[in-house]
Amino acid sequence: MYETFYNFRERPFNLTPDPRYLFLSQRHREALAHLLYGIRQRCGFVLLTGEVGTGKTTLCRALIKSLDPDTEIALILNPNLSAVELLQTVNREFGLPGMSESRKALVDELNAHLLARRSAGKNLVLLVDEAQNLPPSVLEELRLLSNIETETEKLLQIVLVGQPELNDLLALKDLRQLDQRMAVRYHLAPLNLKETAEYIGHRLHVASESPRVAFSRPAVHRLYAFSRGAPRLINVGADRALLIGFTRGCRRVTHRIVGLALREIRPPRRTDRHRLMTAIAGGCAAALALAGLTFAIRPDARRAAFETAFALRDRGTLARHGGEVRKVRIVTPTSFTVVPESDLPLTRSPELLFTRLAAQDTGHAWASAVNALLRRWNAKMISGADVGYDVLIAADEAGLRCTRWEGDLLGLTKINLPALVEIEIKDAGTRYVTLVGYDERGFLTNLDAETRVPVDTLRPLWTGSAYVFWKNHENLEGNLEDGSRGPAVLWLKNALTRLGFYKGAPTQEYDAQLHEAVAALQAAHGLTPDGIVGSQTKMLLYSALESYPTPHLMAKP
Template structure:
């Protein structure tokens, strides 16, 4: 029957198999960003990369696609069943890399792997290990995986490890006994379910790949219903669509597939509880129940108001000396935490920003200062609206590269990923969730993501200069404009992209116990800033760690004593010998 089902619609193969197939990978915006982060982690060879997502969001397919897209210099091994002992895991890794293994103990197996990795590195190979369903790993096995990251030369890691798993993996890595592993993670990404637009595109994408000649599609109402039931989970979408096509064939229904066929398929594969046409049980409310409910609601409202008032009072007395750079998504702790920032900024901006039409009336009633401020807001809104999303993103990328003395031909497609664009120019891109004090600490020009209440898509400007009251922005081909910070702050989503160069090609994380010329360079840099008084010994000792902590404290960074990407980029900006454009006005 399957063969007839395929030939009935003119498919070369079934379009909605639930087994991972990189050929069918739909590259949504978040999938493209995830691939950029994974490629960055692999090419930087710095530590662990973690990809998480709910069941069925396409994590395994994404990793298989990544391995297929690797260049000839990169080879990967994939462990699909990590529910293994330490010995079994090591044997599986060696076997997947094609190592003829005779070792039986952990030491023998690791020695075999180390010899293999050294030989491959001499041949110019980059080795990647992907462990799927990593949330099932026992903590002791995860610790063994961490030990594999110690296989390295004096300059670089011999193996890049990618952990893929469900959200429980984040909780597992947060356990105290795994903090050393958690600290070595250099990139994290969380895959969310598809939104409605992406769900529609995903379904049609798979249909088009499987189709031979004829165009097959679902009715819009049918796809809307699929999204409502599947909640954007690709695996569930596949199951529903596959059964819908089978049902359409059985009913002799050709393309387009109607909603009634999909509803029947949902009842068959998921159950009647997901049939939205079914009636909800009726609930009757007696006057007594209504009275109790009203009283409880009133008490809850009073309690909330008291708590809110107390919280505001407490917050008004807070005075933080330092403003920490909030971790970005590629290297941050938890994407769900970071996502609250744009929502908060959007809510604030929606309340505070007036439309250009209403601004003259407000200006006439205010003071001269308020009038100037309203005029500045109107000018900024008009400037941002002069370009659409793609044009503003493209021009921002070009303008930021120009500040670094680079003038490449950049396409709209390249500007879709600031990370890959920076890599193509032998640079790096770091993403910050921060404020203007945090940007002053980095002292590097950056791209700001701006929100306009009238628009669904953001706009992007380059912040080239920053002083106490104004910032100089570059937008598209317009002349540089000095804008009040309080006005910029109303439109800025707190998200910034910083391009920077790792001039000394320092390893991803310098930490206590490291040694060599890179540590000596670090000591020299800290010494020139008056933070380190010791000898340039090349040993990352307690005195060096204390100097790093001092630098992080004065720069508003996380106080961990580790010289990671953020500490490095701010260190370069503070060392005068490096030719970098700076927010404080110093030229390149």
């Protein structure tokens, strides 16, 4: 519909898994390398997991194109089969009759074929997509197929691709033998913000050598906040945004156009798996919250019990009721104890904080971080789904401005405002943490009220992006710079006078002396000393002046 308007050969954000549009992020390159290694080294079982829409099926199609001519592959896309039906399908995919209803006959037929093809120098691969839908009996049948081998190597390489629920399935006691045979494992995490921008640009240029459309940076950020880095959701949002841009005759997709598109799209919801885990956690908490006597237990058992209690508390299942101090029964396999919840010790390990954060639902973790920042401003809490997981909308709903910070991590301490920082956790993807305090020992975060995170611990995880909320108390619109005139310039001169940077006359003209004073203020706080009062300099001024109610990272001397 909009292809001619934007000079596209085809729609760039189709949902079909077309290998031509494969965008190889660092994670996708690693995933493809793991798959190829497992197949070429004849490792037997290879496992690839990833959340819905992260590009697993597209990656599998790229894998098929990457295999050498001596590799023959059977692809099963619909695994809702019985054990016998699976064997019949596998045999037919390899060009065998697969007509028998006898399991033994089918296995014998496949075994003979594998031996013959191995003698011809061939490597046979069975790839099963959506493997989380396989019943345990069929997974066990796959394990038995892997027993077809010579004295030195496996004759059939089996690649299982599925959602994270597949890991839960393999963790079942009855499937422990299969789980132990997974020689190569990889979890495909979503894209980060930078990769999301690259992904959008990549698909535009595959669809056209010279596309007549571009996505603004705020538009990309809004798509990322909605999709949380899942390519399928990026495609859904970007396609709808292009359609709205076409109807309005716009060749630049803006933050507003994306917002209009997302209103027509259902926001991401928690999966059934997450709801199930929350229900289980709630049931465990109810069982734990029983009053009773205190028994002595071994120190190592007590530590293990505390860690269990922490995990539940982090999910919000051990909340207080009003001012009442609850007592929590902590159970271990050999003993239990009952202590006031307030006596539960806080962890002193920053690394453990990030491990817990990685285990949380992405949407829940995002909302917790944003609401921690809103609390510092005494603003109303929000629901992530209500604002489309968009930090700009969250700030706007609270009557605040949001400025993206791209500088040194310690530079945030110079403006002295709480900030939402974007981090990347291996095998978990992008997460957000709110910095609420700082001293020479490190940052305090929304993850733990007492544990300091050293800068050297946080810096390797930081993506380079942070978001700072601030209030435009004086309603200063646009930049103040050379040539500006009016009451806003007079306010700026008075503000810099109070801060000790300006000693000239309080006029309404932006003169050279004011330019030098602004540049000196910026240099003193780690900003680019360009003498232009933009959003970062405005929030710095409001933070530095005591006359404006503003939360701070560090207490003022």
